[in-house]
Amino acid sequence: MNAVLVIIALVTVGAAVVAMSGRNLLHSVLLLTVSWAGVAAFYLWAGAEFVAFAQLLVYVGAISMAVLFAVLLTRRSRDDVAAPPASRSRGIYAILSGAAVAAVLLAAVSLAPLSSAPTPPPSVTVRQLGDQLMGPHAASLLVIAALLTVALIGAVVLAAGGSPGNPEDEP
């Protein structure tokens, strides 16, 4: 059981590292899709099938396509997908701060008094989940629905709108 988790973690983190250090924007987006699929595999491994399929649908299906569209819409020429790395000092500082955060988090995780007793896997069926969503969590479901509506309308207005008097909007 541990070996499966380690393999999933290696694939996910490896894809994320290569994506974040790559020079081609399209390759980065596709590798991050692999990384999100690895996270979905982690959810499946942990027994949260519903979340795994939500992750697949939302991240691997929708967000990756939206990001690909954004990459293709914002390139200046046909081959303009190069993402040159920033200055060397900035990269070094970023890696240093990332390593510091990782060290603090890993130390906290390894020192925390977490119970290591094997727990029985909590079983939750989709039916129970639906009952919970429509029962005690109905208010938060409505809030999420309103948030998604507002965010998507706002995204359309931001991306498509332009003030009519702006000369840069003229073709």
Added chain:
Amino acid sequence: MSHLQLCLAFSSVLFAVGLTGALARSNSILVLLGLELMLTAAIMNFIAFWRFGPSHAPATGVIFAVFAIAVAAAETAVGLALVISVYRHQRNIRLPEANRLRG
């Protein structure tokens, strides 16, 4: 290391990778993807504690994770719209050039 600690270490490393990417890159789409990676790593903790932590309510972690994924989707949509809007004004999506508040 117990299972819970392995899961938390996995998500910590993923968070650090996302943070490094968001700090190091100057392409705004890559910065946004780094933020997404950090958010995903945070959501993984809900599932890890739901599966291996002391359980009280059987479905709370799953429901919280689903809501967090929905919020992440909304955040990405707005972020990409901002990227496209910046590109319309600046013809460029590099962050160091996007330093004007008026279009």
